[in-house]
Amino acid sequence: MTGKQLILDVLQGKTVERCPWVPYTGSQIANLKGYTAEEIFKSADKLLECLIEAEEQYTPDGMPPIFDLQVEAEILGCDLTWYKNTPPTVCTHPLSGSELVIPTQRLEKTDGRIPLNLDVMRRFKAAKPDVAMYGLVCGPFTLASHLRGTNIFMDMYDNEEGVKALVNYCADVVADLAKFYIEAGCDIIAAVDPLVSQISPDMFETFLSEPYSRLFASIKEQGVPSSFFVCGDATKNIEPMCKTAPGCIAIDENVDIVEAKKVTDKYGITMSGNLQLTITMLLGTQQDNQKEAIELMEKMGTHLFILAPGCDVPFDAPAANLIGVGQAVHNREAVKKALENYTAKDNLPEIDLPDYESLDHVLVEVVSIDSKTCAACGYMVKAANDAQAICGDVKVEVVERSIMYPENISFMNKIELKNVPSIVINGEIKHVSLIPTVEQLREEIVLASQK
């Protein structure tokens, strides 16, 4: 079964064979090809290149081609500040004056960065049709705050009708973009509204229930499921969010996901989340990420649940951590076994490293979970074997060291290797988590043979 079908099945309330995995990759994927965040958000070719790489490395069932909540705001007159390592930020608010005047401008396919996004979506869809493509739009309340600024919070008391009109307008704008994204091949539309956690359930029902219900209904009418993303402690708004009838609710680590799922289950709505962004994904090891992913999957089951980060993956989150989560999803038992070996460090066997100095050949050691069950590991082994095949007269031995075996954990510890899959050439760690090109590997092997 394809990842896309797995996700669509979950969203239809079916119990599935394994938990689907959706890394909310945004600017972080720029790292895979050495670009900045700004470069990938402004270049369709660079963004697509990173997306293809991310899909291969992170082994997702679904992913968003673009995670940038400023696309609509920029078109509607907000100035953006751009960064190397994060999506752009809104820095001016065109409706921040004392009088709140509701705009009438609607989005066109030719506006702002929409053509770039549609181009990337079409090309990514063609290249990776089995992956569920998430089209992310800015939630109407957050878009309203982009336009109005933080005055909007006071307006909720001082100008109730004005805020209602503005949020309704934003919902219409967002629906325009959702329609374009669906036409470009998106399988799911997610409205990302971080500010929802900052208002009470009463305020939610007053200002957001109606526009959100309308938005999700319009997406459903186009035959596409929807998702409602929120960041922060949105615990008290989970039920009002359910009442707007999205297909899925996505939360971060500020919400107790087990308790929240009891609420979403009542409404037959899928819950998505909530790998910890900072502690685990940004600052943790690959093993920390695998452990948390496995714990979450075991806690949440295979009905109405999608494993995902709490929000947009931080730019500096190591690729190895996302690769590790993908491994845990696709090879849960093997990863569990490997993690047991890690935690049993004191009982690991003593080993001697090969005598790398005296070898009469180049030794390529691929440290993996298990190439038979782990896709990324399989690619790594294949790269090593393919490189070996084009090395001509150079004598090369390729060995897979699966960490399913405790002696290979000892090997990792001894050479101070932290992540898998990795490639070690004559005792030197060359590639960690990211799969090299065959040509690059061949050059390294030839170079090693000349030492």
Add this chain to the structure above:
Amino acid sequence: MSTVFEDISQNLQKGKMAEVKVFVQQAIDEGISPQDILDNGLMAGMDVIGQRFKNNDIFIPEVLIAARAMSVGTDMLRPLLVSANVKSKGTVVIGTIKDDLHDIGKNLVRMMMESKGLNVIDIGTDVAPEKYVEAAIENNADVIACSALLTTTMVHIKDVVASIANSSIAGKVKLMVGGAPINADFCESVGADYYTPDAPTAAAKALEICALAHA
């Protein structure tokens, strides 16, 4: 006995500016000292707001309208407090870290600190490390408070730590940090002095630091 403190507090909590103005004037007319009106009426009301916000019983809009009602009251009391020679409880310099334009949290912390009677110098958003130090020296601050909403900007906090360490106020000013991605471990790892998880706790901690500094 007059219920004016309770009237001020209750109306402040509901964000009713006109009523707060009426009851503060009534308290002044009754001859109550401006410090008592501030402590037992306005600040008492904001303490309730802070606690309810911390408990997730109320949210940002409710805090903002309460803070606005409080400022109506403090504007009325300010000249009286000055003439009574009432001193500030301490000074805090606050701003969002370099490259971070997200200021909702920072503004809430500022309001909560002001409601505790602290003198708060707000140096805005996207603040360079040396600017915190310059503002702290200029205003003789007891505390520098930095907020970061993004995982990509929180790393700049260590530059503020370094700027303070290399300045004339090293050891004299305390650095407080907060914001969604920050936690106590991160605070310790970059060498900041205090982490607080929410605006009311930040205000209480700043007051505590200032009280120690002025003891």
